Structures are given as structure tokens and as C-alpha cells.
Amino acid sequence: MIRIISGDTLDTIGPFVDRLREKSAEGQAPPPNFTELIKKSVSEGKTFLYSAYSDDDQLLGIGMFGDVSKRISFVFADGDQDLEIKLVDEIFDNHSKDCSSVAAAGPWITEVISNHLTKIGFRKFNRAYLSLERADIESARQPELFEDMKFEMYNESQRDEVSKILFKANDGFVDQIVFPHFFSTLETCNKVVSDIENSVYGEYKEPFSWILRNNGQIIGICLMSIRNNGDTGYIPYIVIDPDYQGKGLGRSLLIHSMKKIIDGEPDIVKVDLDVTLENDAKFLYKSVGFKNVREYSMYNWVNEGE
Ligand SMILES: CC(C)(COP(=O)(O)OP(=O)(O)OC[C@H]1O[C@@H](n2cnc3c(N)ncnc32)[C@H](O)[C@@H]1OP(=O)(O)O)[C@@H](O)C(=O)NCCC(=O)NCCS
Numbered sequence: 517m518i519r520i521i522s523g524d525t526l527d528t529i530g531p532f533v534d535r536l537r538e539k540s541a542e543g544q545a546p547p548p549n550f551t552e553l554i555k556k557s558v559s560e561g562k563t564f565l566y567s568a569y570s571d572d573d574q575l576l577g578i579g580m581f582g583d584v585s586k587r588i589s590f591v592f593a594d595g596d597q598d599l600e601i602k603l604v605d606e607i608f609d610n611h612s613k614d615c616s617s618v619a620a621a622g623p624w625i626t627e628v629i630s631n632h633l634t635k636i637g638f639r640k641f642n643r644a645y646l647s648l649e650r651a652d653i654e655s656a657r658q659p660e661l662f663e664d665m666k667f668e669m670y671n672e673s674q675r676d677e678v679s680k681i682l683f684k685a686n687d688g689f690v691d692q693i694v695f696p697h698f699f700s701t702l703e704t705c706n707k708v709v710s711d712i713e714n715s716v717y718g719e720y721k722e723p724f725s726w727i728l729r730n731n732g733q734i735i736g737i738c739l740m741s742i743r744n745n746g747d748t749g750y751i752p753y754i755v756i757d758p759d760y761q762g763k764g765l766g767r768s769l770l771i772h773s774m775k776k777i778i779d780g781e782p783d784i785v786k787v788d789l790d791v792t793l794e795n796d797a798k799f800l801y802k803s804v805g806f807k808n809v810r811e812y813s814m815y816n817w818v819n820e821g822e
Contacts, residue, residue, distance in 0.1 A: 517569055529554065536590075544623040643812055646807065674734060676706065681737065712753065728768075737754070766797075
């Protein structure tokens, strides 16, 4: 039997989450305060938590659906893949009717679950987590800009203008399918930028992000944050206005922004980012010297209605 854990039974998931942490591969384990984060998110109505119980009321598996990201963020039944599939189905049945799309992602997606997600209509997208060492950033040649162009520190008063570029550059492209809740409208793009500023994707400070101007008009932005207690720079997003792409500007903005963040933050040892492998942005990162740390997949289901 599968049922939603209500607030007062949330306490029972602690040992289960500990086991999930023990079994996770290095670098992929949920954070130590994961149980607290789940409890907070459930109590705020942002997360639905599912649990599978045996007939004698033993907790056998848990699963989570993020109501903001519309994402099945994990299921875990301690190696019982049939039960994990049941949890996936239960979550999907309960939430897919009301959503324009449902996503699923994470290291918990085994080959069996991957096949199941594909069978019930999810499309699989491969992604990669990339990294560039500090020394490579230091030795990268200082970018030169065309006349009339300049780099400028980003501030939140530019958010609306920047969001328009995010929307324009994503409309009709692969990341809009992979992340519909980020890139499907101007409003969601605006929220992506404000979430970055609010440290949702790593600790954010104002001098971390840079825009590129051409004759006064903003034509690109590289947003950055820091993670891992300050030893890792992270690039949640970089974009160049489609009218200006393919001229070496993405490369210049990326190198400029990374040089600035390592100058200001001496503890940074590397800069990381994630990319969808169907996105040609991967060629930029490769040509700058980023190395593949790991590949993973994201799954997306689109509600096509009746
Ligand atoms: C990714 C993006 C910022 C790149 O900006 P850009 O100004 O077009 O890129 P550049 O002109 O600086 O190209 C940089 C390098 O990538 C290579 N590259 C770019 N697109 C390529 C493609 N389709 N095929 C092969 N190489 C490509 C270029 O050849 C260049 O390499 P080089 O300097 O060794 O010659 C831009 O395309 C963009 O905004 N895309 C939409 C938003 C997005 O997807 N952001 C990334 C999210 S992870």
C-alpha cells in the first residue's frame, strides 16, 4: 500500500534518508540536513512526500514530488526496484493531470527506472556536469572585445532586460523542453534570475555576475554563484542574445566572469556548470577547457491533454 506521509509521521523518514545517504555514490549523496530540508519543504506545501508501507506498517520506500519544479525528485526503496516503480507511478498518477509537464532527475534513476520512465512517456535528455580548474582560468587569455562593447557588473535593476534575453535564447530550444518551469515564459525566466540572486543555486553575491553591453544595450549575461563552502564557482546560467551569437562573445563573457570571480574569491579552486548534451553550448565549454566530471540524465513528460 502506498500513502502520502502526513506532517506528524514525517519523523519516521530520518533513518530511511540516512540509508539513502550511505548508499549514494560519492558526490551524489543528499546533504546531511536532507531530512530537515524535506520536512521544511513539506510543511510549506512545496513538496509532496510519498511513502510505501508493508502490511505490518514497516516503511519500505519513500518518494518526493516538488510542486514548484513539478519534478519527481527522488524515489528510494532500498534496492526494491519494483516498489520504486510503484512509487514513481503513484506520484506520476497523482500529479501529471494538473501539470503541463513533469520532470524526473537524479542519481536515483537506475536503468530499470529509466526504462520505465521512457515507457510511460518521458523523454530522456543526457546532461553533463563539467569542471574547469583555477589554473586553467588563470592561464586563459584575457578576452578582447569589439569596439562599442563592454563588460559591466550585473545588478538586479537589469533583471527584466536580462530575462528577455534568457527567454529569447531559449524559446524553441532544447533547454525549454528539459526545464519548462525555467524557460517557458518571460515570467519563469525572470524567476530563474531572481532565484539565482536569492542563492537558490549556490551562495550569491552581487559582484559575481557580469553583463555584456553593445552600444548601451545588454546582449549577454553570465550569472555565477559559489558552492562547497566557497571552494567552487558555479555558473547557473550564461546566455548571449541570439542576434549576437557565434562571434566569440560567449567565450569572452565566460572567461571574463570566471577570471573576476577567482580574483575576488581566493578560495575558489575550480568553476563548475551543468549542460544538456543536445545544447551546442557544450562546444563552447569544451573549447574553453572544461572537463567532464560525470554524465546523468533528465527525464521530461509533457502533458498533451486528452
Ligand atoms: C552558449 C552561448 C552562450 C554561446 O555563446 P556564443 O557567443 O554563441 O559562443 P561563441 O561564439 O563564443 O563560441 C564559443 C565556442 O563554441 C563553439 N561553438 C559554438 N556553437 C557551436 C556549434 N554549434 N558547433 C560547434 N562549435 C560551436 C565555437 O566554435 C567557439 O569555439 P572556438 O572559440 O574554439 O572557435 C550561446 O549560444 C547561448 O546563449 N545559447 C543559449 C543559452 C544557453 O544555452 N546557455 C547555456 C546553458 S548551459
